[in-house]
Amino acid sequence: MKMDTTPNMNMFIHANMTSEREIALWKVQAYEFALVEVGLFLDMNPNDKTALSYFKQYRDLKHQAESDFTKKYGPITMDHMDNDLSSWKWIQNPWPWENESEV
């Protein structure tokens, strides 16, 4: 699946988002946000073909971004299918209060 690489993609990546990891996480968040938004639209317009196809396309992109992130940086959620269970990597992640960008 091709990643979203429209010219705007990097415009809203914050200046203080320095690491590749942060940028990759921001993309997952953005795709997820888009899905929530279109999901709300679909609640009111359940038969809108354009919205449905947008949802399908961005669901794929979100899962791909999530999968890429997980394989490279470890789990985002405890039960993601791409989580490496050779050891319990869940506890190795930086916890929210250890994340420098949020301090």
Next chain:
Amino acid sequence: MSEINLPYWSTRRDMSEMNIPYGTPLNDMSEMNIPYGTPLKDMSEMNIPYGTPLNDMSEMNIPYGTPLNDMSEMNMPSDNIQANDMAEKKSEPCPKMVLAMAYVPKQVWETPYEVTEGTHRGTLFPELYKPFLGGGNKP
């Protein structure tokens, strides 16, 4: 950490309603006598099945929301009597609209923002992008 301090709101002695462990008994809620809610025939405003037509809502002409200088109630007058007088003068009858009912026109699909831009703006849809413009400044 040797001691857990409970937050102030969690002390159960302040919650007298908790004495009824299963909630308010049905016979204390007289409004529950209408088991299926307000019958449709009692709601005359429901005669407009699709809500208020957009052309009846003149305030919708301001695409960026109410400019702050049009919201005199935001001036916070010093006493409530004055505030009530102002509210009374301001309220004019709106044809076909009843009090305490909200009207939301149905959203139609439009080309969304690119996802990171949408996340940044707080909405994916340009139509719903309503930044707060204090003082009524236009972008």
